[in-house]
Amino acid sequence: MSAPTLHTAGATAEAGTADAVEHARDAVARESWAEAYALLHAQDLHPTRALTATDLSALADAAWWSGHVDESVAARLRAHSAYVAADDHRGAGLEAWWLHYEYAGLGRPAAAAGWLHRARHHLEGLPDCPEQCFLAWTDAEEALAHGDPAGALAASDRMTRLAVGSGSPDLLALSRQAASSTLLAQGRRGEALSLLDDAICAATAGELSGMVTGWLYCLALTQCMEAADFPRAVEWTNAAMEWCAPPWAGRPPEGDGEPVPVPATVPSGENPFRGVCRAHRVDVLDLLGSWALAEAEARQACREVPADCLESAAAAYYAAGDVQRRQGRLDAATHSYAHAHELGRIPQPGLALLRLAQGRTDAAVAGLRLALACWGDSRHDLLGRSRLLGATTEVALAVGDVPGAAEAADELDVLAGDVPLLRAMADTARGAVALAGTGAGTSPGTPAHERALPLLRRALAGWLELRVPYEAAQVRMLLAAADRAVGDEEAARLELAAARTVFERLGAEPDARRAAALLSGGKRRRLPGGLTAREAEVLRLVAEGGTNKDIAQALVISEHTVSRHLNNIFAKLGVGSRAAATAYAYAHDLV
Incomplete structure (x- = not known):
């Protein structure tokens, strides 16, 4: 790439400017974004120096990574104009697509739609080129959002063909992620997750640019959790946080209070993806029973999440609320769920379970009923709907609505299939319903506790294999009730003692007290x-x-x-x- 033509008063000034721009380009190549931003920004401010379209595009990238989103948009607008002036439709089309992406993140959908239209105007009439991959990616995502899996598959196939032709590792990895999303929506789970693994392996091996690596981690972690693939979520979350750590230095926590408001920008030198990846990690830590760390990470995620990713902050607040609720810190949980709601997340089923713990059963039932009615296609977020159904079973049993609990448990059983996390949830729900005196799968004359025992033992095995301690301890409580019903007091006491140990370790005080009371009652x-x-x-x-x-x-x-x-x-x-x-x-x- 040649140095820009600079109108300065002498060869020495020209040489110094050329050196500075070359240093900036080198920083861009190394993805040293804070350095690149400082150098390019300084050159751009000089009244007699002009950056090329490519350099303006690089300045936009560096500004985005450094947290200066408004400057990023301004530089990209100028880069687009420069490409248009040079009659470079590929360059102009790519900048237009980036402007669509940035305006969408800033919550300006009309501007985003306008720039997407411009990107199509620049690129769609051209022979196949790598830049068209981004249009195909957008087409696939829009088709999925509108419930058109056939259209999404056609778009992702086109993206894959363009990516293979480009020879770009970045575009090939993104095309595999897009295809994975499409296949997952069609229920082709095995194929989808294999493609996702391939894309993430390229990221973990350091084969991709920082932007694409960050995109893949965010998208893949969301897919893993929505698909309830907990083992993958654990593995890829750990990989994402390792990538987020160097070379960006994190800020120290700001005390032990509630999460602070999300900042408007990410300070220069930090990784903008870190807060989003950390929010995913909170959900994983919650399931693994690392509750103190999960709550601390939730607070930190809310500090680090960029302004255009507030849904991640909402998820972190919600996860913190779940931890606080199960520890008996009901006022703190109320505040966390309220923060999640303010940021646009429906705080269910956690809020309903909080209301149940407060004795407000009518609110619990109504909240879950509304959340289930508002839920979209269950294939889009298997884990989300499954959690709602599990909570509906629990609340229905608490208010004596055994038929309602059975209905929810049966739907959960259908959704679960052979997905280990969902299967453990379904077996837990059906076991609880059977213990209450009804449920499918056994002869009507079989006593309730005998119908419940095999389901609950399978549920316990599932939770233990997944290493999810709280849910395993809850199943032990149900097993203890079934054991006592058949007269096996020793087995019941073993289950209760094991459950109490887990509850005490986690800090789940209400459950620990309940287990202790039942142990005392078994004497x-x-x-x-x-x-x-x-x-x-x-x-x-x-x-x-x-x-x-x-x-x-x-x-x-x-x-x-x-x-x-x-x-x-x-x-x-x-x-x-x-x-x-x-x-x-x-x-x-x-x-």
């Missing part, structure tokens, strides 16, 4: 006063000083249900106050 088979096992649990928590709200949270039931149990307890024991009931509990060794 005797006959309860005094004609109390049921659940009434004895409630009485123990009353004797320990628990309010109705505390007991509802510990046992995951509504406060109305707690009141009903207390009325029954008072009637059976012939007492008229909590103090008298507490005295009875201590006198009969129930505490």
Whole structure:
């Protein structure tokens, strides 16, 4: 690439300018974006120096990476004009596509649509060229968004053909990702994930540019989680965070409070993809049970996410809310879910489960019903809909709607197929329904606990294989109930003890208290006063000083249900106050 023609007063000035531009070009080639931005920006500010169209395009790239989005757009507009003046339609078309991309990220859809139209005007009449790959990529994404898998497949096939012809590793990797998305939407899961692996391997091997590497990690991690491929999500999330670390130096955390507002720009020298990749990592850490780290990473992600990726910040807030909810920090969870909602995410099913823990069962049922009604094609986000169905099963059982729980569990079972994460979720839901006295798959005359046991044992095996501890511990609680129903007290106590250990390690205090209460209740088979096992649990928590709200949270039931149990307890024991009931509990060794 030749040096630009510069109108300066002497050969020395021309030579110095040429050297500076060459240094800038070298920095661009090395993807040293902060350095390139400083050099090109300085040259561009000089009143008698003009950057070429290529250099203006490089300045736009460097400004974007350095967090100066407005300057990036301004430089790209000038680059487009320079290419048009030179009658270079390929260059102009590519800059127009980039302007479409940047304006879309800035939340200006009309401007984005206009520049996409210009990109088509420049490129569509030309013989096949690499720049047309970006149009084909956009066509594939738009077709998927409009529910046209055939159109998406045709566009991704065209993109692949153009990419192969270009010989560009970047374009070939992007074409494989596009094809993967299309195949996944068609239910061709194996083919889709194989293509995705191929594209990500090119990224992890360092074969691709920084921009394409960042795109692939963001897109692939989203695909893995939506497809519920948890092992891939773990592997590729770790790879993405390794790529995000060097050579960009992160900023230190800003305290241990709630996540701070998302900054308008990313400071110079940082990787703009890091916040997005970190937000994906939060979801993975949450499932793995690394809750303290997940919450800390959520706070950091909200600091690092660029302004055009606020959906990632919303996901981080939501994941933090899930951690806080399960730890019994209900006020903190309420704030986190509210932040996620402000940023555009429907905070379900976490918010419904929070309402259930607060005893607000009507709100829990209504929230899940609305979320399911608003959900789109389940094939687009298998994990999202599956989580809603799992929560619907849990809430329905809590309010005594066993048929509603069975319906949700059956739909989840159909969605799950042979996907390990979803299969563990479906087996858990169906096992819980069977334990409640109904469910498909066994003869009507089989006792509920006998129908539940094989499903729950398979669910436990699935969660353990995936190394997802919280859900595994929850299944152990259900297994303990089934074991006690068949008279195997020793097995029940083993399950409860294992569950309590996990809950205590995770900091899931409400669940740990519930497991401890059930362990204590297993010391005797006959309860005094004609109390049921659940009434004895409630009485123990009353004797320990628990309010109705505390007991509802510990046992995951509504406060109305707690009141009903207390009325029954008072009637059976012939007492008229909590103090008298507490005295009875201590006198009969129930505490």
